[in-house]
Amino acid sequence: MAKLGRRFYNQDTNQVARQLLGKILVRPTAAGILKGRIVEVESYLGKKDRAAHVQDEPTERTKVIFKKAGRVYVYLCYGVHWQFNITTTKDKPECILIRALEPVTGSEIMKDNRAQHSSIERERFNLKELTNGPGKLCQAFQINEDLYGEDLVNSDQIWINHQPDLPVDQIKTAARVGVNYAGSWADKKLRFYIQDNDFVSTV
């Protein structure tokens, strides 16, 4: 299955967000290859978006968002959890947070990875708990600061494979999670997820 190219990431951010649903994230690791179907994402729309990280000028943390589309933006949340984002649109500092995946290949390795980061015993993880949240999927897929700035178009460490676009009636929209402080931007329907999918973090 073909790797998504620059043109895909260079579209309008909400368009990329919708089209990412159903696509396959591929992550080769030392223990084996991991694949997951993207089932939930959020758009962050640049300087005007009060929930977004970008300010007027790039900072050490946010500089990759200002570069060309299709790069990996990772950051540490609450001092504990990594969050995985993909940059879009070559002219705007916008990105998409990947909030949930459905395991496709390598779920036993994902279980190892999750157990390594937590005090929970390996056998207590069921399939659903491996990747149904932004911090969880980063544990399962070994996504951390090492991948900051990786180019999904050229990287051999992480990329996304094409799949047919989903029918629009399977895509649900909602307010984003955890951004109540963002004033009028808190209520905007910038979260997109696959209807009735078991791996979506919250409905």
Added chain:
DNA sequence: GCCGGGATCGTCT
């Protein structure tokens, strides 16, 4: 089952 709070630290004010 549901709810409340603690962990933990990089980033920006």
Added chain:
DNA sequence: GACGATCCCGGCA
């Protein structure tokens, strides 16, 4: 010096 784009555990029902 304050604050999260979260996760997990414990307490209570």
